[in-house]
Amino acid sequence: MLKETFHIAVPTAFFDDESLNVQGTIEYINHLYKQGIKSVLVSGSTGEQHSLNLREKIELVKSLEVECDLMNNMEIIFGVSSIRQKEAEELAMAISNTKISGILLGYSPYVLPTQEEALVYTKTIINYSNKPTILYNNPKRTGFDLSVTSIAELSSIDLVVGLKEAGDKAKIRLLKKEINRNNFHYYAGGELELEEKVLQGFDRLSSIAGNISPLEIRNYFQKLLVKETISEQERANIEVIFQQVNQGSPIVNLKKVLNQNGFKMGVCRKPIGNV
Known part of the structure; x- marks a missing residue:
């Protein structure tokens, strides 16, 4: 099972010609590991999932597998969609033949499957991976909204350990009435409205801003979970980080900051980064 309450959704490194930079991606994950971060999401968030083709995704999987320190000491989640x-x-x-800890299972963009088709898709992928699975519902990006009924049905599968909900946050209260599992978790996708989401019942974070300041964002989230007082200075520092990420395109902002800090994250794949 996935134990960490906080993971960082890491950008994927590309060269100037937009080809995949595997080593740059691995080096950045190693940096987070050395900073004390215990879990990362690879090829899952920051909008880059669908720019990677199957060959590139499998190349990332194989490259991670030979990183013994990472595989043995980090909880690595891989995006599958x-x-x-x-x-x-x-x-x-x-992925099934690796030490990757789990998968984030996203839904096909644009094609708009029915709920029944999405259920078959989900169960099939889980069976093939045989890994702990976080369902990823992001209707704004995919056009598809996994229903409360569908999520509740999927929660009966032992390998389904949680939901990353990027749609209607009020859905969590409904799900908590339907799902009677203490080990089913609700992941906030990024830091927007994070305090309100925690009050709604989100208990884990798939962090974007953690790429800018990993330990500060992790500590801030942990304080929210236990309702610990957050000082005005802490709030001011956090707000500066959030503004760095969210004013414009988050992935463009992240790569700009990381490149300036010496990490070889490179460019975004156009049209992202055109401006």
């Missing part, structure tokens, strides 16, 4: 189920199945099979 594709507009074609067949490709998601191939990626899930590749």
Whole structure:
């Protein structure tokens, strides 16, 4: 099972010609590990999931697998999603034979499956990966909204350990009435409205801003969870970080800051970064 309450959704490094920079990505994850971060999400968030083709995703999986320190000491979650189920199945099979800790299972963009089709898709991918699975519902990006009924049904699968909900945060209160599992968790996707989300019942964080200041964001979230007082100075510092990330395109902002700090994260894949 996935034990960490906080993970950082890391950007993917690219060269100037937009080709995949595996080593740059691995080096950045190693940096977070040395900072004391215990969990990362790779190829799952920051909007880059669907710019990677199947070959590139499997290359990332294989490169992570040979990083013994990371694989043995970090909780590494890998994003699995594709507009074609067949490709998601191939990626899930590749992950099943590794020490990757779990998957974030996203839904196909644009094609708008029915709830029934999405349930079959989900169960199939889980069976192929045989890994602890976080469901990822992001209707703004995909056009598809996994229903409360569907999530409740999927929660009966032991390998389904939680939901990353980027749609209606009020859905969490409904789900808590339907799902009677203490080990089913609710992941906030990024830091927008984070305090309100914690009050709604979100108990884990898939962090974007943690790329800028990993320990500060982690400590801030942990204080929210236990309702510890946050000083005015802490709030001011956190707000500066949030503004760095969210004014404009978050992934563009992240890569700009990380590149300035000496990490070889490179460019974004156009049209992202055109301005």
